[in-house]
Amino acid sequence: MSQAFVDLAPLVPAGTRTVIVHGVAAGTRQRLAGLLPEATVLDLADLADLAGTSGPAGTEPVRGAGPMANAGLAAGAGPVVGADLAVMEVASHVGQARIAAELLEMAYHLREGAVLLVVTARRLGSARQLNTLEDMFGAAEVAQRSGSAVVLRAVRGPEVRATADATSAAPTIEAVLLGHDLRFTTGAGLFSKNRIDDGTRLLIEALPVDHDWRDVLDLGCGYGPIGIAVSSRWPQVRVAMADIDPLAVSAARNNAELNHLSERCQAHLSDGTSALVDRRFDAVVSHLPTHVRKSTLARLIDESANVLRPGGELITVTASAVDLRDRIASTFGTVEVLAESQAGTTPPYRVVHAVKTEQPSR
Ligand SMILES: C[S@@+](CC[C@H](N)C(=O)[O-])C[C@H]1O[C@@H](n2cnc3c(N)ncnc32)[C@H](O)[C@@H]1O
Structure with missing residues (x-):
């Protein structure tokens, strides 16, 4: 997906110290590094070892959502990483259940008040992603439409709801x-x-x-x-x-x-x-x-x-x-x-x- 026209500058919260990225193109990563030279940028895939088996307090545990999605929180604990910002690019070859599982996993690493940005290609359609974000976070919005991409934005509240999509067990x-x-x-x-x-x-x-x-x-x-x-x-x-x-x-x-x-x-x-x-x-x-x-x-x-x-x-x-x-x-x-x-x-x-x-x- 070409994200040449995504302008992350207005979307990146001031004071961001820790960013989690997932599936982002090298160009996006470079732009993030340019905007946040002091910040630590972590890849979601590298966080899989911080495994717990449950979601944040008050949410459904993460079940059977693939190895990466088990990187949630032990029940009652704080976020694993406590990041201020997460940026995810949706790959065209993965299905909705997988995207939902990955969003959930990202969410578990965010502190309350942190921002989650989901960059998706217009041609893939953003409505389902927006619905999933709304289900998980209570609210979400289209923050930017530019060129071939759409950027969705949600803020992590005190609770993250695991949607059925994200936790559908695979036997x-x-x-x-x-x-x-x-x-x-x-x-x-x-x-x-x-x-x-x-x-x-x-x-x-x-x-x-x-x-x-x-x-x-x-x-x-x-x-x-x-x-x-x-x-x-x-x-x-x-x-x-x-x-x-x-x-x-x-x-x-x-x-x-x-x-x-x-x-x-x-x-x-x-x-x-x-x-x-x-x-x-x-x-x-x-x-x-x-x-x-x-x-x-x-x-x-x-x-x-x-x-x-x-x-x-x-x-x-x-x-x-x-x-x-x-x-x-x-x-x-x-x-x-x-x-x-x-x-x-x-x-x-x-x-x-x-x-x-x-x-x-x-
Ligand atoms: C129809 S599924 C078939 C999966 C498996 N062979 C089966 O029969 O159950 C197609 C597979 O192609 C993979 N795929 C999509 N684009 C690809 C690409 N550019 N290179 C390699 N694999 C790709 C998908 O991730 C998916 O696993």
Whole structure:
């Protein structure tokens, strides 16, 4: 998200000594440092070790909202950090439950009277974020609209209310995939956190049985169902799982361990294949994200082609309404349908398959 036009100067309270940031771009961080040269700037992710298991006095305890959200207060204690200001930028790839969990976690580190600023892209819509802030803090406002961004503002009162979104528990999933009993722990805001998604299952069941894959990439792995199913079914395969979401990567890593596969199935924090450009794969398997820009989807397809060996295969699933066949064919030359959901499944999914020729067409 480009926040080139956000002017933080009028929004930063005088006398700010401690700031917590979360998901902010390097430019925003630099502007904050320029505005508050004396202040200590802490990253929310680095505060996760200050773990308690409950929210501020008088609020619901934080349950099952992912590892980071457990950095709340012990009941009755003061804020963990007691910061004067928090600044969060909402990433486009995370869901509302996750955003709510992160807002709650930020709130726990703020002193009473502290200001929370949420910078969000206009195109993502700010109404839900505003509602969540109002639910948590009692009041919130649009403090700035500028260029492509909206800045929301709330002040931490004596109480912070944990919304249902933020505390929705994520159970452990047990599933039989490719004939193997597998277990997955998930987390708030992760894709299909309560059950293996139908599209994901359709892809897994459509995977060719006969192949000589050595290296497989699960692109956009979430908590890891595809990569982990491949790894358990074909022990000779080395699986890399990649996701842009740190919580997904952490869950995928935990799940590889939980299923005793961590030696041959590893998770990487990666925007597309950026962390894996030096690796080559025989197959890229992916339940592609569809709540992203078209250009991002196109990039993920092109990057898949780039990391495949000649003869390597791309196998992806998307909701049938998101038809990527032309886009995949424009990169790979051809594309075929491997599987489609049975009639009546909502939403219906389509699994497609493409092979990288010696000379990719792009
Ligand atoms: C539809 S979900 C699939 C998750 C998992 N593979 C499953 O089947 O349950 C898409 C995943 O892609 C990830 N994602 C979105 N944009 C990405 C990007 N630019 N690079 C890598 N992963 C991305 C999301 O965080 C999400 O976990």
